[in-house]
Amino acid sequence: MPEFKQPTTEQDLELAFEQLKPYMNPTMAYYESSRCLFCYDAPCVTACPTGIDIPLFIRQINTGNVDGAAKTIYDSNYFGNICGKVCPTEVLCEGACVYNHQDVKPIEIGRLQSYATSQVIEKEKRLYHPAPPNGKKVAVIGAGPAGISCACELRLMGYEVTIFEAKKHPSGLAIYGCAPYKVTNEDVLDEIVWLQEQFGFEILYNHPIHSAEQIKSLEAYFDAIFLGIGLGATRPMSIPGENLENxxxxxxxxxxxxxxxxxxxxxxxxxxxxxxxxxxxxxxxxxxxxxxxxxxxxxxxxxxxxxxxxxxxxxxxxxxxxxxxxxxxxxxxxxxxxxxxxxxxxxxxxxxxxxxxxxxxxxxxxxxxATGQEKKTGFLSLIEGLEWNKDGSIKVNVETFQTTNPKYFAGGDAVNGGAEVVNAAAEGKMAARGINSIMA
Ligand SMILES: Cc1cc2nc3c(=O)[nH]c(=O)nc-3n(C[C@H](O)[C@H](O)[C@H](O)COP(=O)(O)OP(=O)(O)OC[C@H]3O[C@@H](n4cnc5c(N)ncnc54)[C@H](O)[C@@H]3O)c2cc1C
Ligand code: SF4
Missing domain, CATH: 3.50.50.60 (FAD/NAD(P)-binding domain)
Known part of the structure; x- marks a missing residue:
């Protein structure tokens, strides 16, 4: 059993939070990608909530086309590098790999994914250009995985997008929650900067939306509003002593x-x-x-x-x-x-x-x-006509992610009740398509 002392320096921290999925070098990536059987109807693709064409990007890595591999990944999932590191791959793509049936270690899909995406981020490679402006404006509340994915997809279709974020950093729980031995803050922020450079959406930090007046002015200015607000604070247990220090x-x-x-x-x-x-x-x-x-x-x-x-x-x-x-x-x-x-x-x-x-x-x-997170029904009650389920999750049309107030769309934890980064990324993107299907 490893023993840890209280870290007092950055070096101590690096040891304490040593990365579980460190970046591969080119030889490791070449070797690992060579193991892929390129299955027809690959089960790993079905197991990925964003449906990345995994056999294709692995073949691209194997043939030295790393930029192409990154493009294949980002075409399905804007949180490509972060997901490669934080996804519970054991129960998603890697858990579905056919090698598991033969008692052979599954392909390290997550690490290969981060290998390709981190390289385009590092060299600031341009892979996307937003479409010419279509004259429509969308407000996104919350710069978490759902909000940012929605913004990227909307920009690709020519929408002007402004994200309102309560905190001072982007990416929501990807930076404020995901364990530091899974992903570093630096890797998270680098991917968001790269996405912003590719897609050109605006993020207003330290900008919580919390009043009916703010909501009314957003409704007046924007053509649609996406809610990517996630969940709230830890749910209290209502037992004596909960307010004690420590x-x-x-x-x-x-x-x-x-x-x-x-x-x-x-x-x-x-x-x-x-x-x-x-x-x-x-x-x-x-x-x-x-x-x-x-x-x-x-x-x-x-x-x-x-x-x-x-x-x-x-x-x-x-x-x-x-x-x-x-x-x-x-x-x-x-x-x-x-x-x-x-x-x-x-x-x-x-x-x-x-x-x-x-x-x-x-x-x-x-x-x-660790008793779960509260739902933000207080905030939701400020929006006219917006309904939520008994458990506090926002009611949406499962295809368009439109809420019961037609101007609003929603996705991520606030809708699914709390899942993974990859689910929020998938839903934010689908909601952007939902917005486009209503507006077009
Ligand atoms: C401790 C912890 C560890 C986790 N570890 C993992 C993991 O290892 N792997 C994994 O895949 N998933 C993990 N998750 C889950 C994952 O982080 C979430 O599912 C995902 O971040 C949800 O994305 P979201 O965009 O819906 O919400 P969030 O990430 O919560 O983002 C919501 C954003 O909206 C902002 N916001 C909220 N209300 C307002 C408002 N009124 N005005 C302006 N801004 C607002 C918030 O500040 C936040 O930035 C973890 C979650 C927790 C709590
Ligand atoms: S690591 Fe996550 S995003 Fe990548 S293929 Fe697996 S489940 Fe999908």
Whole structure:
């Protein structure tokens, strides 16, 4: 089991967050691309939410046409480099590779994808030219993967696009959420700069849209509005002690790790509550930042966790321990977190039943709640006629991504309830086509 000390320098950070999928060199890419069987009706293509022509780009790499490979990738997915690094390829393209049936390691599709796309980014290669202006203007709210993908596709069709972004960096959770050992902030920002140079959309940073007046003025100026607003803050558990110092929401904690990793206060004994991928990330990141003991606590059984198996394996690999069938009833402490009180549970017909008299306490000095993200229904209620589902996800037409207010389109986490970067990229692009189908 690797041991990490609290990083105090950039070099320490590089070690702690060593890339899981480092860039290939040309020899590695040539060798790996030679292994592809170029299947007819390739299952990897069907498994990719953006439908990249994977056999084609791998053949292009293999024949030395790296720019062509990058073009094949970007024609389907504007987040080509980022997705190559952060996609859960084990359950998507690589999970579908026919080699898996023969006990042979699948082709490293994600790394080949990043190999090709990073090269055109690095040499600032121009692959796209926007169409001449068509006289129509679209506002995009949110510069996450959904919003930026929508903007790229619209620019390709000649729309003028302005993105309004609340934060000071683009790419949403790609930069503020995705684990630092999957992708570096530099790689994320480089891809967005390259996209902006290719497509010429405008991003207004530190520009949250939060009032009915702002919405009215956008509606008056723009022909259509795309909502790529993602999800909200960590959902509270409503148990005593949640407001103690050193009790953090996972998305807020991870945002700190991503933006100021050397300033994050990491506990010595950390308890992470939750069983999804965000819980695994929060636990892994705490361990890599030098926590001595990290315990993941989930209210159901290990088998019922929502996290991908490989994410749990990653966390275990850096020393994270799991306790299952235990639900917290209180965060303990006086000003600062001192522990968590749990009660044991059983799962019966999908329901969590607590076991009377089974309470126990786990001492710790930090708690991270990975209990899911809230939906932004408060914001949505400012838009006339816009409807959302019971779970707070925006209602859309599944083909055009048009909402119940015909001027608005939406995609990404705000619509799918929280998925992956690749899904947001796919939906943003489809929504741009939806906008065009209504306007043309
Ligand atoms: C901790 C964590 C780790 C993750 N790890 C991975 C991973 O490894 N791989 C993977 O594929 N996916 C991962 N995901 C999921 C992935 O990041 C999201 O599915 C994806 O970013 C969603 O894109 P989006 O554009 O819909 O929303 P977001 O990425 O959330 O972007 C929304 C943007 O809109 C802005 N915004 C919101 N409201 C307003 C407003 N009113 N005005 C102006 N701007 C606004 C926000 O500031 C943000 O920039 C992770 C998510 C989390 C939380
Ligand atoms: S975008 Fe993601 S799922 Fe699609 S081929 Fe690339 S790495 Fe695989």
């Amino acid at each position: 009790c953090y929401g996972a998305t807020e904690y991870i945002e700190q790790v991503k933006i100021s990793p050397l300033k994050v206060r990491v506990g010595k004994k950390v308890v992470v509550i939750g069983g999804g991928n965000t819980a695994m990330d929060a636990a892994s990141e705490s361990a890599r930042l030098g926590a001595e003991e990290v315990t993941l606590a989930y209210r159901r059984s290990k088998e019922e966790m929502g996290a991908y198996e490989f994410e749990y394996e990653l966390a275990k690999g850096v020393g994270v321990k799991g306790i299952f069938n235990a639900v917290p009833t209180a965060i303990l402490g006086n000003g600062q977190v001192e522990g968590v009180r749990f009660i044991k549970t059983n799962s019966e017909n999908g329901r969590v039943i607590t076991v009377p008299g089974s309470e126990f306490e786990l001492p710790c000095d930090a708690v991270i709640l």
